[in-house]
Amino acid sequence: MKRLAIIFSRLIWLVPTLLGLIALVFTISHVIPADPVRVIAGEQATAEQIAALRTKLGFDRPLWEQFLAYIGKVAQGDLGMSLFSQRPITEDLMARLPATLELGIAAVFLAVFVGVPLGVVSALFRNSPLDHAVRVVSVSGLAIASFWLAMELQLLFSMKLAWTPLSGRIDGFPPEPRSGFMTIDAIADRDWEALFSALRHLALPTLTLALPAAAQLVRLTRAGVLEVINSNHVLYQRAMGYPERVIVWKYVLRAAMTATVTQIGLIFGVYVLAGAIVVETVFDWPGIGLFAVNSILRSDYNGIVGFTIWAGLIFILVNLIVDLVHSFVDPRIVR
Amino acid sequence: MTTNAITNTGRLRMKTKMLRMVAAAAAMFLAPALASAQGRYVHANNSPFDNLDPHAVFDVGRAASRINMYDGLYRWVDNPPKMIPWLAESHTISPDGLTYTFKLRRGVKFHDGSEMTSADVVYTMERMLAMKKGPAGLFLGSIAPGTTQAPDPYTVVFTLKEPSAIFLSTVPEIQVVNSKLVQRNVKDGDHGEGWLSRNDAGTGSFALRRHDPAVGFIATRFKDHFYGWEPGKKWFDEIEFRSVLDVNTRVLGMIKGDYQGTDGYLPYDQIERLRKEPNIQILEDESMRVFYFAFNMSRPPFDNVHFRRALNHAFDYNGFINDILKGSVARNPSPNPNNLWGTPKDIKGYEFDLDKAKAELAKANIQLRPITINPLAGFPETEQASVLFANALRKIGIEAKVEASPWNIVSDRFRSKDTMHDMVPLWKSTYYADPNNWVGELFTTRHHGGRSTTWYSNPELDRITDEALRITDQAERTKLYDKAIRHIVDEAVGIFVYNTKWFGPYSSKIGGIRFSPIGSGQEMRWAYFK
Numbered sequence: 001m002k003r004l005a006i007i008f009s010r011l012i013w014l015v016p017t018l019l020g021l022i023a024l025v026f027t028i029s030h031v032i033p034a035d036p037v038r039v040i041a042g043e044q045a046t047a048e049q050i051a052a053l054r055t056k057l058g059f060d061r062p063l064w065e066q067f068l069a070y071i072g073k074v075a076q077g078d079l080g081m082s083l084f085s086q087r088p089i090t091e092d093l094m095a096r097l098p099a100t101l102e103l104g105i106a107a108v109f110l111a112v113f114v115g116v117p118l119g120v121v122s123a124l125f126r127n128s129p130l131d132h133a134v135r136v137v138s139v140s141g142l143a144i145a146s147f148w149l150a151m152e153l154q155l156l157f158s159m160k161l162a163w164t165p166l167s168g169r170i171d172g173f174p175p176e177p178r179s180g181f182m183t184i185d186a187i188a189d190r191d192w193e194a195l196f197s198a199l200r201h202l203a204l205p206t207l208t209l210a211l212p213a214a215a216q217l218v219r220l221t222r223a224g225v226l227e228v229i230n231s232n233h234v235l236y237q238r239a240m241g242y243p244e245r246v247i248v249w250k251y252v253l254r255a256a257m258t259a260t261v262t263q264i265g266l267i268f269g270v271y272v273l274a275g276a277i278v279v280e281t282v283f284d285w286p287g288i289g290l291f292a293v294n295s296i297l298r299s300d301y302n303g304i305v306g307f308t309i310w311a312g313l314i315f316i317l318v319n320l321i322v323d324l325v326h327s328f329v330d331p332r333i334v335r
Numbered sequence: 336m337t338t339n340a341i342t343n344t345g346r347l348r349m350k351t352k353m354l355r356m357v358a359a360a361a362a363m364f365l366a367p368a369l370a371s372a373q374g375r376y377v378h379a380n381n382s383p384f385d386n387l388d389p390h391a392v393f394d395v396g397r398a399a400s401r402i403n404m405y406d407g408l409y410r411w412v413d414n415p416p417k418m419i420p421w422l423a424e425s426h427t428i429s430p431d432g433l434t435y436t437f438k439l440r441r442g443v444k445f446h447d448g449s450e451m452t453s454a455d456v457v458y459t460m461e462r463m464l465a466m467k468k469g470p471a472g473l474f475l476g477s478i479a480p481g482t483t484q485a486p487d488p489y490t491v492v493f494t495l496k497e498p499s500a501i502f503l504s505t506v507p508e509i510q511v512v513n514s515k516l517v518q519r520n521v522k523d524g525d526h527g528e529g530w531l532s533r534n535d536a537g538t539g540s541f542a543l544r545r546h547d548p549a550v551g552f553i554a555t556r557f558k559d560h561f562y563g564w565e566p567g568k569k570w571f572d573e574i575e576f577r578s579v580l581d582v583n584t585r586v587l588g589m590i591k592g593d594y595q596g597t598d599g600y601l602p603y604d605q606i607e608r609l610r611k612e613p614n615i616q617i618l619e620d621e622s623m624r625v626f627y628f629a630f631n632m633s634r635p636p637f638d639n640v641h642f643r644r645a646l647n648h649a650f651d652y653n654g655f656i657n658d659i660l661k662g663s664v665a666r667n668p669s670p671n672p673n674n675l676w677g678t679p680k681d682i683k684g685y686e687f688d689l690d691k692a693k694a695e696l697a698k699a700n701i702q703l704r705p706i707t708i709n710p711l712a713g714f715p716e717t718e719q720a721s722v723l724f725a726n727a728l729r730k731i732g733i734e735a736k737v738e739a740s741p742w743n744i745v746s747d748r749f750r751s752k753d754t755m756h757d758m759v760p761l762w763k764s765t766y767y768a769d770p771n772n773w774v775g776e777l778f779t780t781r782h783h784g785g786r787s788t789t790w791y792s793n794p795e796l797d798r799i800t801d802e803a804l805r806i807t808d809q810a811e812r813t814k815l816y817d818k819a820i821r822h823i824v825d826e827a828v829g830i831f832v833y834n835t836k837w838f839g840p841y842s843s844k845i846g847g848i849r850f851s852p853i854g855s856g857q858e859m860r861w862a863y864f865k
Contacts, residue, residue, distance in 0.1 A: 035750070038746045041469075046785040158587070167579065283584070294383050294580070
């Protein structure tokens with residue numbers, strides 16, 4: 001019951017959160033003195049042509065009027081049309097979302113599978129050379145700019161060693177999407193060649209996104225494990241003669257993971273969604289991050305606000321899932 | 336099933352043999368047709384192909400979809416650009432210069448197999464005028480809606496509001512769409528914009544096969560294209576244009592062989608990087624894209640000619656061209672490209688000489704104020720030029736503040752003389768190869784708030800350029816543009832720096848690229864794998 005209450009309260013809070021987000025992004029993107037009408041009309045446009053197009057697109061109306069009209073549309077699920085592609089924003093985002101999710105999920109999995117065990121090992125061998133090495137790597141992982149890392153990985157693995165492709169999601173022009181997830185489509189078709197190609201294309205962008213996320217997880221897990229390992233219940237378990245393996249992986253890790261799990265939601269938002277904007281651009285990964293960059297470069301207001309709403313929604317939903325997982329890891333919060 | 340299983344029975348062996356014979360016969364039969372089979376050319380483009388509508392898209396970055404899938408009445412080829420008959424075979428102009436009658440080629444087919452007629456050309460013009468986007472800017476001022484006529488299926492008559500000598504040089508931009516097909520797909524009076532943004536209704540050399548707005552498009556060679564495919568010559572069977580936003584990824588992709596071509600205006604250090612690669616060729620051509628500092632002429636001290644001349648003497652042309660740009664461009668001392676007719680060949684422009692600059696400042700005898708330079712963020716050349724210039728200005732006692740902004744913000748500021756910065760370094764590209772594209776648009780009163788970037792107004796210049804639009808005799812027009820260009824340079828209405836060179840990076844396996852400043856070498860019907 002308590003879990004349902006968590007879901008319910010989160011969903012209620014979704015509305016004012018999104019409303020605030022829309023108001024903020026709408027205002028910022030519209031008050032910047034950039035003019036999408038001029039870009040659409042083209043450099044050769046006459047003053048009359050620009051004025052006529054401005055009226056047609058409704059940009060001559062007061063900002064509050066434009067905002068209310070926009071909110072009205074969003075309430076009906078309509079994010080408006082892209083000023084450039086002439087298609088509904090929702091359609092453009094839907095077409096690109098699977099690419100970002102495929103990459104984001106792969107990156108989170110890689111970060112968890114690498115970051116959590118390394119954090120535990122680092123804590124268990126505190127102040128050993130191994131611990132120092134892991135800490136140096138994790139601090140570097142947080143400090144390295146992702147666009148630089150992306151380019152270095154391209155140079156090493158794609159250009160020098162020729163192990164991975166340079167960019168894109170699959171060899172050649174992508175096939176007509178079904179689920180939109182290249183790996184799932186390939187498995188459904190039992191097309192192992194396509195699956196292998198999709199995985200090879202996933203490797204470098206996943207690695208780029210996962211490195212800072214894994215670094216953050218290493219630090220959190222290490223801190224969590226260190227805190228728990230010095231607690232009384234661990235002292236008691238040791239006194240009872242439990243094997244060290246059981247103490248660490250069953251009791252310490254579970255207690256330490258409560259903090260780590262809640263951070264995964266944050267990591268998804270900060271490292272994966274925000275990182276996707278850079279990583280998708282460098283690896284020519286046709287997801288919503290690349291869509292956002294193109295929208296910003298051309299002042300496509302509807303594209304910018306649409307992307308932000310979706311990113312906000314994804315962030316909120318991921319955090320809801322994380323809270324539910326948290327309630328299983330640490331049942332105390334639903335008692 | 337394994338090979339052993341097949342060969343185990345005689346029946347299956349026979350079947351295999353027969354299949355092999357059929358395959359061999361088919362191969363022989365197909366051999367002549369496939370002699371020129373060329374596979375797919377892959378191009379990495381800097382702009383996204385999220386809209387394929389030729390009447391919505393007009394920027395140089397996305398020329399490939401328009402120029403390969405659609406045809407205009409005439410077509411620009413080569414450099415200096417020459418116009419060749421294309422969908423239209425010929426034209427006549429009425430003595431008053433107002434009526435242009437085009438005779439269309441017969442038997443031209445759209446990609447769906449239907450014939451193109453004058454009704455399609457009329458629909459195309461009306462659609463552009465109604466949509467008011469992209470190429471419409473070339474026609475809105477000269478053609479009124481509803482005035483284009485189709486007296487018979489192969490004749491089109493355009494009636495201009497006033498004589499306009501540049502009209503002819505804009506007809507390649509009348510990219511004809513299949514009117515019946517587009518009209519069938521109109522939704523809520525949208526002129527079929529939604530549908531045409533993802534589909535193709537053209538007659539062009541390549542027909543759309545796949546489009547993914549997030550990736551790009553693939554188009555297949557259109558065998559029934561009116562221009563024909565000369566037997567024995569080579570061509571591409573398919574072209575793929577992908578959007579690859581990141582310069583570094585485009586360059587690495589070229590080196591790796593993922594792409595066979597990319598855009599011809601890469602930063603010069605990337606061109607030098609590509610030059611070292613054995614599998615890449617860099618084609619070079621002087622383009623028609625003039626780099627200049629636009630002055631906001633509406634406020635003092637820019638109203639003082641000596642002040643403007645002082646600015647012109649304070650820009651280090653050689654330092655910028657030879658040291659910063661490593662000699663990759665050619666000095667262009669006037670607003671019009673050196674390689675276009677109408678540009679005076681003896682015009683010298685200004686030289687970098689701070690003493691002369693100081694002398695001009697003394698003559699100006701004005702109260703100086705700090706001036707602002709607004710380079711384009713993301714275009715390092717504009718920022719480098721601005722910083723170089725600001726340093727030199729300081730030496731002659733003028734304080735200059737450099738503040739970069741993205742293009743969409745800069746272009747918005749051009750709309751008003753109050754919001755435009757004092758100086759903006761930028762390029763003027765070729766939209767039609769006529770001197771009016773530069774001197775006739777950048778400095779004339781009729782283009783204030785639109786194509787003019789200077790807010791300059793001079794009755795004599797307006798008169799000369801208007802006169803040059805009224806008459807069609809090129810010799811007479813040359814004289815007028817000569818006069819107009821000399822006037823602008825003498826009055827120092829801007830700093831004119833260089834004419835861009837196009838450096839087209841292509842795989843060394845590619846041949847037949849024909850560069851034209853309009854289209855930037857992206858028309859693929861002439862190209863082939865060697």
